[in-house]
Amino acid sequence: MSTTTLGVIGTGMVGLGAARRAVDAGLSVVLSNSRGPETLADLVAELGERARAATPAEAASAGDLVIAAVPLAAHERLPRAELAGKTVIDPMNYAPNSDFEVPELDSNELTSSELVQRHLADAQVVKALHNIGPKQLLELFRPTGAPDRTALPLSGDDPDARKEVADLLGLLGFDAVDLGALADSWRSEPNTPLYALPYVGQPPSGLTAKEFVAWVQQAPGVPAPAARVEELAAAAVRGPAGFRME
Numbered sequence: 001m002s003t004t005t006l007g008v009i010g011t012g013m014v015g016l017g018a019a020r021r022a023v024d025a026g027l028s029v030v031l032s033n034s035r036g037p038e039t040l041a042d043l044v045a046e047l048g049e050r051a052r053a054a055t056p057a058e059a060a061s062a063g064d065l066v067i068a069a070v071p072l073a074a075h076e077r078l079p080r081a082e083l084a085g086k087t088v089i090d091p092m093n094y095a096p097n098s099d100f101e102v103p104e105l106d107s108n109e110l111t112s113s114e115l116v117q118r119h120l121a122d123a124q125v126v127k128a129l130h131n132i133g134p135k136q137l138l139e140l141f142r143p144t145g146a147p148d149r150t151a152l153p154l155s156g157d158d159p160d161a162r163k164e165v166a167d168l169l170g171l172l173g174f175d176a177v178d179l180g181a182l183a184d185s186w187r188s189e190p191n192t193p194l195y196a197l198p199y200v201g202q203p204p205s206g207l208t209a210k211e212f213v214a215w216v217q218q219a220p221g222v223p224a225p226a227a228r229v230e231e232l233a234a235a236a237v238r239g240p241a242g243f244r245m246e
């Protein structure tokens with residue numbers, strides 16, 4: 001595995017969680033957001049010498065591998081030219097609302113990662129880190145071979161890119177379960193049993209969508225081994241795309 005620098009586009013909850021884990025695992029990170037590198041000075045200082053801030057285009061260029069941790073609604077603003085030829089981790093989930101609805105996703109014609117791949121036509125998109133919350137990511141990492149090591153699913157159309165991301169997940173302290181092509185990534189998306197729940201246990205009953213998200217954000221991590229992730233992916237039934245908050 002040759003990834004030494006992770007480019008991070010979007011330094012909100014998910015981007016920052018991935019960056020923290022990456023720095024702790026010994027990688028360098030180049031952080032970016034929509035407001036400009038100067039707004040990331042405190043985070044860079046906190047993460048230390050392996051972190052620096054840049055624009056999204058610079059983070060894309062600098063990353064051996066890049067995570068695009070932005071809202072799906074912003075995916076068309078990802079820097080396509082600088083991401084050409086790169087493996088891009090897509091943790092984005094479709095959250096349709098009155099400002100952002102995609103008929104091809106609503107009809108299940110495409111998965112959200114196929115939509116992202118369509119924009120990033122010259123990159124290799126790998127869906128990963130989308131079904132676990134940042135809190136659990138920062139709790140559940142374990143060394144290779146640990147009996148309670150957690151597994152995360154990934155999907156992508158390019159086998160080499162899938163392997164690259166599996167190796168990265170390994171470095172971050174997780175096993176990977178390869179679900180194959182982006183067209184099948186729905187098996188780990190919202191409205192399937194593999195989405196969030198395996199890593200947090202059972203939420204209280206009767207939560208609204210907003211309350212469920214808030215509950216997951218603070219729930220202690222529960223290890224989910226590869227066999228469990230494989231079993232849940234195989235049993236998944238395709239339902240409506242996306243996580244509707246309104």
Ligand SMILES: NC(=O)c1ccc[n+]([C@@H]2O[C@H](COP(=O)([O-])OP(=O)(O)OC[C@H]3O[C@@H](n4cnc5c(N)ncnc54)[C@H](OP(=O)(O)O)[C@@H]3O)[C@@H](O)[C@H]2O)c1
Nearest residue numbers: 010011012013014033034035069070071074077092093130
């Ligand atoms: N939160 C979760 O538990 C969770 C778990 C798994 C997956 N996800 C998915 O991961 C993605 C990120 O979620 P999040 O919770 O981290 O969101 P968030 O906290 O709202 O952060 C979003 C980040 O994206 C940046 N951004 C927005 N548009 C951008 C653009 N055009 N160029 C560069 N950066 C841009 C924002 O920049 P500014 O900071 O400058 O506004 C912010 O740093 C979403 O697609 C979400 O569905 C979330």
